[in-house]
Amino acid sequence: MKIKTSIKFTTIALATTFGLALAAAAADTAPLPPASTKTGVTYATDIKPIFDQSCVKCHSGDKPKAKLKLDSLENALKGSKDGKVITAGDSANSLIVKCVAHTTADHDSWMPPAHNKANIGPLTPEQIGLIRAWIDQGAK
Numbered sequence: 695m696k697i698k699t700s701i702k703f704t705t706i707a708l709a710t711t712f713g714l715a716l717a718a719a720a721a722d723t724a725p726l727p728p729a730s731t732k733t734g735v736t737y738a739t740d741i742k743p744i745f746d747q748s749c750v751k752c753h754s755g756d757k758p759k760a761k762l763k764l765d766s767l768e769n770a771l772k773g774s775k776d777g778k779v780i781t782a783g784d785s786a787n788s789l790i791v792k793c794v795a796h797t798t799a800d801h802d803s804w805m806p807p808a809h810n811k812a813n814i815g816p817l818t819p820e821q822i823g824l825i826r827a828w829i830d831q832g833a834k
Contacts, residue, residue: 726795727819729785729826737767741828744821745770749805751812771833782833785826795822 735741745753745764752758754765762779763769770790773779779790792798793805794817806814817825828834 726786726791726797726826727822729830730820730823732824732827733831735824735828735831736834737770737828740824741770742767744817744825748814748817748821751814752806752810767834780829780833782829785829788829791822791826791829794825 732740749764753760753762755763760774760776762774763772771778771780771782779788779793781788785791789803790805793803796804796816798804801808806812806816808816
């Protein structure tokens, strides 16, 4: 009886671990919204309004979350305490895109967070597409 119980718990543990690994892999490979076809996308004209509405409440000021400021082009390009979040010319591999598109396996990195104090909803596919176009066009 003890062996059967042990095997049962081991099977459940493996299934749970395997299931979580599959979920993480699926999140990392989830499709990103396509980049916008708009040309001449700039931070000042197109991206700052999105960041002002959805990001700067937490990512500006004296104590920005993750030490990432998104209140100016210069600050956005600097990145966070862990490094750059924007890879100019490569939106699909830019951490900021993965975070706002909720495709990272780490749900804590999803931005805006699902349950935030400011009650800010997720970015729309169109907003994410515009951010992608901006980055793909050089993040200027």
